[in-house]
Amino acid sequence: MNWFTRFLTSSIGKKLIMSLTGLFLCLFLIVHLAGNLQLLLDDGGNAFNLYAYTMTHNPLIKAVSYGTYFFIILHAIQGIVLALQNRKARNSKYAVKVTRTTGTSSFAARQMALLGSLILIFLGIHMGDFWWKMKSNQTNTLTIEGIEVQDLYEKVAASFSVEWIVAFYVVAMIGLCFHLLHGFQSAFQTLGLNHKKYTPFIQLLGKGFAILVPTLFALIPLYFYFVK
């Protein structure tokens, strides 16, 4: 076997792919959140619509976004493959099993595949509702500052007035919170970064990230449903 294939198919190589794609997706979450928080501005959606226009028309951003889709798919497929392989390592199940852990959430660590699947279903619905409707020109157009843009804000407001969509977004963000609670710090451990000098900081940062980012995301549908 070639050294590179051998590395990528080893248990450590597979985990490295999970770790690197996972950390990239954490960066994506920050950028996506920063853009989406403009939905909360009281400007009739002008800032958000212009931002959405830039995101879909700047060639550099478009290239990065295709990279993001690729990493999401890679992270999901590799995660599912790993979860299935790991299940196969124990055919006879314990009658009684308690999973104690040190420094991570036992529930999140054991249910990463389930939480990940919930997030994948959420992504399907989320992109079908906004990304696809914008791509297939199912949104109205309007002119802001001389640029003809699609009114994604109107679409967001319409979706976030539907009860089940808002509820589903909140549930998905709780799932994301648990996924990040284990995933963030686990990514550094997989990279080989575990040291008393910085691991307590990474664990704290991971907890903060896992709570803050999904909470802010969940605030958007809740704000539209209850306040706007």
Added chain:
Amino acid sequence: MKLNLKVWRQKGAETGGKFETYTVEANEHMSFLEMLDVLNEQLIAEQKEPVSFEHDCREGICGTCSMVINGHPHGPMKGTTTCQLHMRHFNDGETITIEPFRANAFPVIKDLVVDRSAFDRIIQAGGYISVNTGQAQDGNSIPIEKELASEAFDAATCIGCGACVAACPNASAMLFTSAKISHLNMLPQGEVEAAQRVLNMVDQMDAEGFGACSNVTACEAECPKDISVKNIARVNREYFAATLASERVSKK
């Protein structure tokens, strides 16, 4: 004290197994294995097949005893082997569930006895130093800084019992393998073969059918010797480095 035991009985590797329930009169000063000895004497007196379980030193250093007690490998006490677990930690009248370590790489031989030779093959792949040692060297003739010596020693305290595999939801052997790689790779004697060691031992671990590590840390929580998952991080980075920098380009 009176105890109800739910014990996994399995005749052989190929047959299925099931739980049998027994009642045993033990005293609180007995170790868990002594309590099982009492059960076996009782079974022999009743002309029944005694429960097979493994033990050797019975002082917590050999790594032979195993079994999962109430959902914990080596029982619920932290940093304790089954032989060092005492009945005073259980309550009178309690029902205790006893199962073998469960992992495909550790097939059941009989009752609570599992085949842990997969660990031997991981050691054979690189858990040694290829030098003729000759006469024992004078102590301290190779100066090693205290922090490093302590780290290496902490990793070397792994008794290879397999509780990490039993505890892991993925039945991963990363804690054992990483402890065995770390304690040699951190010291000058082991450094010469460090790259081959990490590549060969991880390859062998994967070939044995253990699951991949997903950093659940159940291994560290259940390890009777408190081996740290820091060793797993160390092996991850050494595996990356050895893959990129070692002279070998294809599998031998």
